[in-house]
Amino acid sequence: MRERTVLEDGIKAVDTLRGDLDENLELIEMGEAEDDADIVSEAEAQLSEIALRARKAELMTLLSGEADANNCYLEIHAGAGGTEAQDWAEMMTRMYLRWAEAHGYKTEWLEESPGEEAGIKSATLKISGQNAYGWLKTESGVHRLVRISPYDSSARRHTSFSSVWVYPEVDDSINIEILDKDIRIDTYRASGAGGQHINKTDSAIRITHNPTGIVVQCQNDRSQHKNRAAAMKMLKARLYEHELNIREAAAQAEHEAKTDIGWGHQIRSYVLQPYQMVKDLRTNVETSNTSAVLDGDLDDFMAAALAQRVKGGDEEG
Known part of the structure; x- marks a missing residue:
């Protein structure tokens, strides 16, 4: 909603500028046609004010950084x-x-x-x-x-x-997006205690996140589907932690670079x-x-x- 409000305000500002510009240009043409210096002078003054508003609007377009809108x-x-x-x-x-x-x-x-x-x-x-x-x-x-x-x-x-x-x-509240092309999912036979069934099926899941090299694995359940869901939750948690560590390191580096x-x-x-x-x-x-x-x-x-x-x-x- 905040992004929508910003976009709507930007569009409204441009539309208002365009409308005011056209209106005053028409007034200048009319004043010149009727030889009315007062109308021309007033419209020209309005054009100067419009130019100032346009410069301020232009400055707003410079605020395009990812965190620029933040507190x-x-x-x-x-x-x-x-x-x-x-x-x-x-x-x-x-x-x-x-x-x-x-x-x-x-x-x-x-x-x-x-x-x-x-x-x-x-x-x-x-x-x-x-x-x-x-x-x-x-x-x-x-x-x-x-x-x-x-x-x-x-x-x-x-x-x-x-x-x-x-x-x-x-x-x-970081939204962790995991792309299918960035992960490799391997299945393998669970090891350790678990009885006859768990040793005969490839129910264990290992997920490797290629961009970061983070690896998670789960073999808690006999269901491969449930193990995969659990492993994906683990991967998201690890990536969240990874992002926080990157931010902390960047903030520390910036602090030390002062x-x-x-x-x-x-x-x-x-x-x-x-x-x-x-x-x-x-x-x-x-x-x-x-x-x-x-x-x-x-x-x-x-x-x-x-x-x-x-x-x-x-x-x-």
Whole structure:
């Protein structure tokens, strides 16, 4: 039902854009034919608004990763630097909370480790809503702040670092699909105790899953049919466990691959002194409206980073 709603909303958005475009083009033709500059001017203004809506709709098509529609977890960790870095981590937490609020997402605090004097050492948030992971996944990385420290009595300029890690919420109710071409089923004569009948019939079942090399076998019942059904259940359970292990290993590898929270690793710089500038070092998107960014205005940065990923074929799932 969620997928159906997303598809219906997408089709409706395109149909509305097409209808509004045709209507205003007709108005321009009519205004020019009647030499009515007001009609032409109003229709042209509407075309600019339609173009803006079309760009937003185009951005939605970039959210095509397997887990993009999912809720997500967002972790923030202060880098080295004590109170200054911990205050920056708290500022970033507020920034993402404000972004989520502006987009109608539900937020839930899962963990918070306060700093010794101010700020936080770390925080974990769950952000729930359509495409939460798709938008926020581009925020993973190190964020650098340059400002006059409010904790420095000499009012010197300080540089602080905090890291962000975003990962999707995964539904554990995995649908295990086993293709006939991927398995080999062998029958063999059961061994061990069981009496005269069980030793004379090939009722035992062995199933080999070729892609993973997982092998299961069952010989509990005298019925080959029942043993096969039981073995298939065992295989599904093993494949489920296998998938969980892969996910855990991938998450661990990603966690270990996170770079040092310091110089040379940042994805975005937030400069408040000696000038006002926020610049994404991956896409070169920048703005001098630093207060708006720290209040959660991150859409331009996210959109550019997302477009860059898709263009480069680096779609995440």
